Amino acid sequence: MKAKYISYQDTHSFSKLVLDYVNDVEFLKSFYSYRPDIDGLKKAVETHQFIGNRAVLVKTLQQQYQSIKVNQAVSANIDLLAADNTYTVATGHQLNLFTGPLYFIYKIVSTINLALELKIAFPDKNFVPIYWMATEDHDFEEINHISLDDKQISWIQQTNGATGRLSTKTVAAAVQAYKGYLGISKNGKKLGKLVEKAYLENENLADATRTLVNSLFEQYGLVIINADDTDLKAQFKDIIKRDITEQNSARLTEETSDILEDKGYKSQVNGRDINFFYLKENLRERIIKEENLFKVNNTAITFTEDELLNEIDSNPERFSPNVIMRPLYQEVILPNIAYIGGGAEVAYWMQLKANFDFYKVNFPVLLLRNSALVIDRRSLENLNKLRFDFEDIFLPTQELQNKWIKNNTEFQICLTDEAAAIKAIFDRIKLNSFKIDKTLEASADAALTKTEKLIKNLEKKLVKAEKRNHEVSISQIEHLKQRLFPGGTLQERTLNLAPMYVNYGDDFIASLIENFEPLGGDFTLILA
Numbered sequence: 001m002k003a004k005y006i007s008y009q010d011t012h013s014f015s016k017l018v019l020d021y022v023n024d025v026e027f028l029k030s031f032y033s034y035r036p037d038i039d040g041l042k043k044a045v046e047t048h049q050f051i052g053n054r055a056v057l058v059k060t061l062q063q064q065y066q067s068i069k070v071n072q073a074v075s076a077n078i079d080l081l082a083a084d085n086t087y088t089v090a091t092g093h094q095l096n097l098f099t100g101p102l103y104f105i106y107k108i109v110s111t112i113n114l115a116l117e118l119k120i121a122f123p124d125k126n127f128v129p130i131y132w133m134a135t136e137d138h139d140f141e142e143i144n145h146i147s148l149d150d151k152q153i154s155w156i157q158q159t160n161g162a163t164g165r166l167s168t169k170t171v172a173a174a175v176q177a178y179k180g181y182l183g184i185s186k187n188g189k190k191l192g193k194l195v196e197k198a199y200l201e202n203e204n205l206a207d208a209t210r211t212l213v214n215s216l217f218e219q220y221g222l223v224i225i226n227a228d229d230t231d232l233k234a235q236f237k238d239i240i241k242r243d244i245t246e247q248n249s250a251r252l253t254e255e256t257s258d259i260l261e262d263k264g265y266k267s268q269v270n271g272r273d274i275n276f277f278y279l280k281e282n283l284r285e286r287i288i289k290e291e292n293l294f295k296v297n298n299t300a301i302t303f304t305e306d307e308l309l310n311e312i313d314s315n316p317e318r319f320s321p322n323v324i325m326r327p328l329y330q331e332v333i334l335p336n337i338a339y340i341g342g343g344a345e346v347a348y349w350m351q352l353k354a355n356f357d358f359y360k361v362n363f364p365v366l367l368l369r370n371s372a373l374v375i376d377r378r379s380l381e382n383l384n385k386l387r388f389d390f391e392d393i394f395l396p397t398q399e400l401q402n403k404w405i406k407n408n409t410e411f412q413i414c415l416t417d418e419a420a421a422i423k424a425i426f427d428r429i430k431l432n433s434f435k436i437d438k439t440l441e442a443s444a445d446a447a448l449t450k451t452e453k454l455i456k457n458l459e460k461k462l463v464k465a466e467k468r469n470h471e472v473s474i475s476q477i478e479h480l481k482q483r484l485f486p487g488g489t490l491q492e493r494t495l496n497l498a499p500m501y502v503n504y505g506d507d508f509i510a511s512l513i514e515n516f517e518p519l520g521g522d523f524t525l526i527l528a
């Protein structure tokens with residue numbers, strides 16, 4: 001597999017804030033610490049002050065990996081976290097069924113590659129790639145299904161609590177359906193066995209996800225962490241206390257969001273007065289304050305302030321951060337210098353910079369994960385035959401078809417020159433009319449507007465007629481877009497790993513490792 005690179009702007013798929021961040025727009029500089037380049041990362045390493053406990057981190061990870069036969073690369077990276085010259089590069093994601101959309105894979109590859117690049121740049125330091133499992137998330141409906149071609153595989157299960165604690169007893173039917181799609185090819189059978197082992201030999205979704213992701217990425221030393229842990233939460237309890245009782249994050253996030261929105265940037269997340277949930281088995285509910293009591297929403301559980309503070313001291317694991325406070329928790333317990341996320345994640349992290357500053361916690365370098373479009377051989381042949389540039393395929397289908405028609409017709413169907421000539425005539429008519437009667441100027445303008453509209457409609461009819469003359473090529477363009485952009489969106493947002501693994505096996509991930517450039521700043525095209 002080979003790679004080509006195009007700018008993010010040319011994909012027409014990323015928000016203004018993300019593009020401005022990548023392009024180093026001056027206004028945004030107060031919303032992050034360092035630029036996402038090697039100089040910024042160097043400064044992040046030099047100024048990093050870790051406030052967590054390395055011994056606790058290593059011990060916790062060793063315990064979490066007890067059920068997995070860990071290879072040397074993973075084991076060595078866990079041990080390295082005890083050393084003061086070791087830093088982490090992290091990404092985070094929900095526990096999507098069977099890894100979910102392809103961008104989950106791309107986030108992890110970007111993280112691994114950045115750790116490798118940093119080791120080369122700073123050989124006296126160690127850099128460990130981390131996948132932070134969002135085990136405390138409770139939105140099961142977001143993660144319980146995947147789309148494969150025109151078929152959807154779902155895991156039917158009732159749950160109200162953290163998805164990481166969810167029992168896998170009912171997942172067998174989904175596993176069998178997934179294996180049925182994978183088929184009996186060598187690659188399909190291999191991935192089927194990995195999925196079956198992960199989901200049917202573990203008791204909960206967190207362990208199942210760790211097992212599957214580890215089997216895909218262990219050779220690259222990826223370390224997977226489940227932060228739903230008492231000892232890890234204990235390091236965060238002072239901030240939990242302050243933020244629930246003082247509601248600092250709510251105020252700071254709102255102030256930052258208002259500043260960004262005033263400049264035309266859309267907020268990705270909205271904070272609450274209290275940005276923590278109360279977490280127990282089969283329960284994850286918001287904590288709200290009513291008068292002098294702290295209540296757990298939709299339950300009879302209540303606390304006075306003193307009782308709440310005692311509960312945080314005694315059971316810190318019961319306090320689960322939401323999207324506003326989770327990044328802060330991550331940076332407290334990990335010696336992290338960089339976070340890799342998608343466009344929406346990079347955007348909402350910038351809403352949180354003031355909160356990090358308030359609690360005196362390191363704000364990591366934010367990097368946009370690598371995005372990719374895999375172009376199969378058939379699609380590449382069609383592209384070449386149709387004589388499109390790679391940037392062209394990101395155009396809407398109708399616009400792409402119109403471009404092909406205008407480039408390949410034998411007739412004159414673009415009426416731009418004619419429209420310009422007509423405008424020149426009307427300009428003379430307008431001038432003459434003005435000399436005769438000033439009130440006729442508006443009539444001349446109205447006549448020009450009507451004529452220009454007629455010309456545009458005629459051009460559309462010419463294009464439409466020419467499309468009928470080239471039905472085969474027009475149909476090829478439509479099918480090409482459907483293959484590369486299923487559902488009309490970026491391939492990585494809907495397509496699962498399954499078809500890629502069936503077609504390319506281990507070479508698929510190896511090719512991503514070879515071709516992704518986390519500091520490159522471009523969109524990747526993988527030519528399969």
